[in-house]
Amino acid sequence: MSIPLTLDFSLRQGAFLLEIHERIEARVVALFGPSGAGKTSVLESIAGLRTPGQGVVQIGTRTLFDASAGVDVPVHERHVGYVPQDLALFPHMNVRRNILYGVDAGGSKQLEQVVGLLEIDPLLDRDVTALSGGERQRVALARALMAGPALLLLDEPLAALDLGLRERILPYLERVRDELGISMLYVSHAEAEVRAIADWVVVLDAGRVVRSGP
Amino acid sequence: MGEVLSIASRTVALAALATLVMLPPGVAVAWLLARRRFRGQVVLETMISLPLVLPPVATGLILISLLGPRGPLGALLERFGVEVLFTWRAVVVAGAVMGVPLLVRTARAGFEQVDRRYEQIAATLGAGPWRVFFTVSLPLAGRGVLAGALLGFSRALGEFGATIMLAGALPSTRTIAVAIYTFTETGQDAAATAMLGVSATIAFGALLISNHLATAGHQWRSS
Numbered sequence: 001m002s003i004p005l006t007l008d009f010s011l012r013q014g015a016f017l018l019e020i021h022e023r024i025e026a027r028v029v030a031l032f033g034p035s036g037a038g039k040t041s042v043l044e045s046i047a048g049l050r051t052p053g054q055g056v057v058q059i060g061t062r063t064l065f066d067a068s069a070g071v072d073v074p075v076h077e078r079h080v081g082y083v084p085q086d087l088a089l090f091p092h093m094n095v096r097r098n099i100l101y102g103v104d105a106g107g108s109k110q111l112e113q114v115v116g117l118l119e120i121d122p123l124l125d126r127d128v129t130a131l132s133g134g135e136r137q138r139v140a141l142a143r144a145l146m147a148g149p150a151l152l153l154l155d156e157p158l159a160a161l162d163l164g165l166r167e168r169i170l171p172y173l174e175r176v177r178d179e180l181g182i183s184m185l186y187v188s189h190a191e192a193e194v195r196a197i198a199d200w201v202v203v204l205d206a207g208r209v210v211r212s213g214p
Numbered sequence: 215m216g217e218v219l220s221i222a223s224r225t226v227a228l229a230a231l232a233t234l235v236m237l238p239p240g241v242a243v244a245w246l247l248a249r250r251r252f253r254g255q256v257v258l259e260t261m262i263s264l265p266l267v268l269p270p271v272a273t274g275l276i277l278i279s280l281l282g283p284r285g286p287l288g289a290l291l292e293r294f295g296v297e298v299l300f301t302w303r304a305v306v307v308a309g310a311v312m313g314v315p316l317l318v319r320t321a322r323a324g325f326e327q328v329d330r331r332y333e334q335i336a337a338t339l340g341a342g343p344w345r346v347f348f349t350v351s352l353p354l355a356g357r358g359v360l361a362g363a364l365l366g367f368s369r370a371l372g373e374f375g376a377t378i379m380l381a382g383a384l385p386s387t388r389t390i391a392v393a394i395y396t397f398t399e400t401g402q403d404a405a406a407t408a409m410l411g412v413s414a415t416i417a418f419g420a421l422l423i424s425n426h427l428a429t430a431g432h433q434w435r436s437s
Binding site: 047048049074075076077078079080081082084086088090091092101102143144147 | 340343
């Protein structure tokens with residue numbers, strides 16, 4: 001299922017200006033571009049972790065941010081899952097408590113389905129500090145999915161993994177896309193990765209969109 | 215010896231109570247100073263730290279003017295039949311006020327060591343500000359908060375100046391520090407030395423644990 005995504009805003013950070021004026025309808029959008037292009041800032045603006053100077057952010061018919069109307073939905077009410085590059089697994093909780101964190105707060109997705117899909121059953125009672133890179137990646141993904149997001153933001157989900165692991169993680173993302181039907185916005189600077197999973201590509205360079213299309 | 219023990223146990227109990235009293239406001243202020251930028255921040259920071267540099271008797275005098283029968287707080291409490299001055303409550307108040315700067319400083323450092331990333335991600339998972347605080351910020355800053363609480367406790371334990379102003383040296387309010395003074399004044403050197411031993415032992419233990427917590431604390435970083 002694809003949800004129309006309206007990203008029409010500008011964000012200034014010091015001397016850097018990010019401007020994006022896109023309306024996209026796709027299941028998986030890849031946000032592609034070199035380091036410093038503003039990819040993470042786009043994700044953080046959608047998640048509500050950064051506040052654009054002006055413009056609109058909409059997921060489907062839900063307006064998350066509208067500067068002129070004074071709308072700025074709090075982060076915890078946005079229902080936008082975010083898996084940052086550093087994953088930020090809670091170090092004081094085991095895998096199970098990490099994964100269930102969003103469920104306690106009113107999330108909906110079933111534990112068994114997500115755990116089965118990402119094959120993290122044997123990890124549930126492990127300490128998050130005792131996981132491998134690929135395991136951490138899947139746990140972070142499961143944690144975001146369990147909160148029942150309307151849109152999943154993935155920041156370079158494979159960047160920290162070696163080639164072998166990348167090839168193993170990618171199918172999990174495809175399963176999330178196909179079996180859970182969750183729309184994703186996927187940031188990457190590796191083109192091969194982008195092509196494998198996305199049905200819409202936005203290329204960003206120095207804060208501007210230089211290409212956008214299926 | 216019985217008197218020494220009774221004074222020591224009263225002091226420990228009242229210092230522990232003072233710690234409980236200072237914890238909620240102290241932790242809240244520590245979090246505010248670590249995580250928010252607001253008008254009057256420097257003023258709040260300075261006011262909280264004031265008891266560290268003011269003569270304790272001066273702090274005691276300020277507290278008397280607030281809590282005395284004609285003071286704004288004292289008058290209010292009197293209406294509810296609560297007397298503070300020259301009771302055990304005065305010892306608790308003096309200990310809490312003198313201990314809270316140390317709690318705030320150490321707990322603030324604890325909160326500052328927690329990577330904001332965890333708090334942000336908790337929010338994206340649907341947790342509101344209170345839930346983020348109690349399930350992420352506070353547990354991750356736990357060692358710093360505990361170290362600060364122990365420092366505050368140690369300070370309350372040894373409090374003298376504000377305590378003697380507020381609570382006097384009555385048999386019912388006498389703490390270790392006050393007892394050392396009165397025993398020495400009245401030539402009871404053995405009792406004073408015994409009190410000193412008890413005081414040093416407890417303070418040493420509390421500080422040892424506090425320092426251990428503060429230095430062995432993890433720096434919670436998400437990467």
